[in-house]
Amino acid sequence: MTFFKELRLLFVRSVKGSLRNPVWLFLGLFQPALYLLLFAPLLQGLGNVPGFPAGGAYSVFTPGLLVMIALFGTAYAGFGLVDQIRAGVVERLLVTPASRLAILLGYVMRDVVVLLVQSCIIIGIALPLGLRVSLPGLLVTFAMMVLTGTLMASCSYALALILKKEDSMASVLNTVATPLLLLSGITLPLTLAPKIIRSMASVNPFAYEVTAARSLFLGNFHDSAIVVGVVFLGSLAALAFIWAARSFRKGTA
Amino acid sequence: MAIISVSGLKKSYKSSGKKRGGLVEAVKGIDLTVHEGEIFGFLGPNGAGKSTTLKMLSTLLAPDGGKATIAGFDLLAHPARVRRQIGYVSQAGGADGSATGREDLMLQAQLFGLSSDDAKRRAGDLIQALELESFVDRFSRTYSGGQRRKLDIALGMVHQPALLFLDEPTTGLDPLSRAQLWNQIRLLRRQGTTVFLTTHYMDEADVLCDRIAIIDKGKIVAEDSPIGLKRRISGDILSLKVNHVDNAVEVSQEALRDLDFVREMNADGSSLKLVVTHGGEAIPVVLRLLESRGVGVADISLSRPSLDDVFLRMTGHSLVESGSISTATHAGATSAATSRANQPQAKE
Numbered sequence: 001m002t003f004f005k006e007l008r009l010l011f012v013r014s015v016k017g018s019l020r021n022p023v024w025l026f027l028g029l030f031q032p033a034l035y036l037l038l039f040a041p042l043l044q045g046l047g048n049v050p051g052f053p054a055g056g057a058y059s060v061f062t063p064g065l066l067v068m069i070a071l072f073g074t075a076y077a078g079f080g081l082v083d084q085i086r087a088g089v090v091e092r093l094l095v096t097p098a099s100r101l102a103i104l105l106g107y108v109m110r111d112v113v114v115l116l117v118q119s120c121i122i123i124g125i126a127l128p129l130g131l132r133v134s135l136p137g138l139l140v141t142f143a144m145m146v147l148t149g150t151l152m153a154s155c156s157y158a159l160a161l162i163l164k165k166e167d168s169m170a171s172v173l174n175t176v177a178t179p180l181l182l183l184s185g186i187t188l189p190l191t192l193a194p195k196i197i198r199s200m201a202s203v204n205p206f207a208y209e210v211t212a213a214r215s216l217f218l219g220n221f222h223d224s225a226i227v228v229g230v231v232f233l234g235s236l237a238a239l240a241f242i243w244a245a246r247s248f249r250k251g252t253a
Numbered sequence: 254m255a256i257i258s259v260s261g262l263k264k265s266y267k268s269s270g271k272k273r274g275g276l277v278e279a280v281k282g283i284d285l286t287v288h289e290g291e292i293f294g295f296l297g298p299n300g301a302g303k304s305t306t307l308k309m310l311s312t313l314l315a316p317d318g319g320k321a322t323i324a325g326f327d328l329l330a331h332p333a334r335v336r337r338q339i340g341y342v343s344q345a346g347g348a349d350g351s352a353t354g355r356e357d358l359m360l361q362a363q364l365f366g367l368s369s370d371d372a373k374r375r376a377g378d379l380i381q382a383l384e385l386e387s388f389v390d391r392f393s394r395t396y397s398g399g400q401r402r403k404l405d406i407a408l409g410m411v412h413q414p415a416l417l418f419l420d421e422p423t424t425g426l427d428p429l430s431r432a433q434l435w436n437q438i439r440l441l442r443r444q445g446t447t448v449f450l451t452t453h454y455m456d457e458a459d460v461l462c463d464r465i466a467i468i469d470k471g472k473i474v475a476e477d478s479p480i481g482l483k484r485r486i487s488g489d490i491l492s493l494k495v496n497h498v499d500n501a502v503e504v505s506q507e508a509l510r511d512l513d514f515v516r517e518m519n520a521d522g523s524s525l526k527l528v529v530t531h532g533g534e535a536i537p538v539v540l541r542l543l544e545s546r547g548v549g550v551a552d553i554s555l556s557r558p559s560l561d562d563v564f565l566r567m568t569g570h571s572l573v574e575s576g577s578i579s580t581a582t583h584a585g586a587t588s589a590a591t592s593r594a595n596q597p598q599a600k601e
Contacts, residue, residue: 009363010364012496013360016351017349084349087348091345092341094363095311095312095339095340095341097333097365183417201343
């Protein structure tokens with residue numbers, strides 16, 4: 001059987017599983033929606049502050065929110081895998097002749113699709129509130145979201161396969177995700193930050209992603225953060241996927 | 254012909270917890286042979302290395318050393334080919350709670366290369382054969398333990414493997430489901446499938462398996478048919494319970510040790526277990542002797558050697574004592590007794 005047939009079977013199965021529990025998709029959106037409704041308006045008064053990016057509160061805040069759902073949504077994909085490991089589903093799949101890569105990719109692709117659907121819903125909420133977005137810019141942003149989703153889901157799966165316990169996973173993820181969030185300028189732009197924080201943020205791929213997405217939303221393709229962000233995220237996504245694949249191969253014993 | 258031949262297989266884990274950094278030898282170099290078409294049982298207490306061995310044989314875990322040939326393929330050189338020949342049902346099962354049983358069966362069959370039509374047909378056949386109709390189209394997270402176990406096993410055999418590994422297939426099942434499962438496993442053998450199962454229930458190994466390997470602390474201590482194993486203890490088992498006063502047990506041991514028909518003696522609390530040449534002749538002698546020493550006998554019984562007696566002889570400790578007995582075991586033991594009573598000619 002071909003790799004793609006296996007992948008299709010496994011992907012469809014994962015998507016079906018998610019569609020049968022749509023409550024998680026929406027729970028994952030509850031917090032970002034609150035930020036959009038209750039936090040973004042606070043930024044409206046900051047438009048004239050020196051260093052605040054152009055484009056109005058929603059065009060500044062929505063791109064950051066997309067990165068936030070990847071960090072605090074997709075990063076938790078591994079919890080589902082812990083469940084499946086415990087139920088023996090992963091071992092059962094690993095004893096079939098199916099490619100190990102197809103098994104992992106079947107899960108990761110589902111998470112990327114879920115992330116994109118959530119992103120569309122966030123944009124759907126933000127548009128009537130005053131978000132203006134360039135369509136080509138949005139498409140490039142989505143391409144970055146695919147990389148981000150792959151990166152976060154892969155890391156989460158590798159952690160799940162190594163730790164095999166929800167509580168230890170949760171503490172590791174929170175420890176890592178919180179500084180990444182604070183140092184990415186999601187809530188307030190890093191242009192407002194003191195120099196020390198800005199230099200720390202310069203090694204954070206998500207900081208480039210947020211800056212890049214803000215430019216892209218305005219239709220500005222000349223921001224160097226776009227290239228840096230795509231290359232940075234792309235390389236990390238590839239490494240994370242290899243890490244997850246190796247953890248998968250090592251087995252689930 | 255051998256479908257599994259294993260030599261020197263071993264596996265160690267890095268220990269976590271107290272003795273951090275040390276190595277725990279879970280499987281210490283085992284040899285075994287499983288013949289085509291038999292039900293082979295791997296009997297041992299929890300933590301003896303059964304599941305680890307099974308995971309190695311089913312390609313889930315890389316061994317640290319040793320060799321194995323499974324269904325004609327070298328385990329280390331061709332794990333992918335081995336996978337095509339085997340089915341494996343882990344202790345946890347493997348059914349996906351968010352899918353229906355039928356969907357899961359179809360997926361599993363297609364992953365083994367069946368076309369979607371063939372997969373549908375094969376799933377239909379299995380659903381009928383294993384009597385899953387009444388629940389198979391519900392999500393499997395709603396199943397009872399017995400229903401789920403049936404689906405797990407169906408998933409393991411959907412591609413008609415030559416060899417099926419079952420890890421503790423009846424743990425936690427009620428007596429009725431357990432008896433049904435045994436019948437299904439026998440049915441598999443009749444169809445030519447070799448079944449390799451692990452268990453910590455003696456009665457299960459005794460009644461169900463053609464041959465058994467007894468494993469303890471990562472080593473195989475005996476490998477034979479249940480009858481063959483029990484024959485190693487020639488004689489009868491005389492179990493005694495003495496009134497627990499002063500040093501009654503010590504006095505009894507002292508007195509009984511010199512009898513020439515007593516071959517072995519083990520004490521546990523106020524119970525004594527003797528292996529004697531001829532039970533019928535031994536009872537009056539033992540009773541008279543103990544009476545003369547002033548030891549009161551609360552209970553006395555005679556039995557044929559069980560696999561636990563074999564286990565005790567081979568390992569120096571009882572399978573029942575080693576912490577694996579649970580409420581499920583008691584339920585299982587009752588069912589086993591009934592099922593044995595129903596088919597007295599099945600063995601021996």
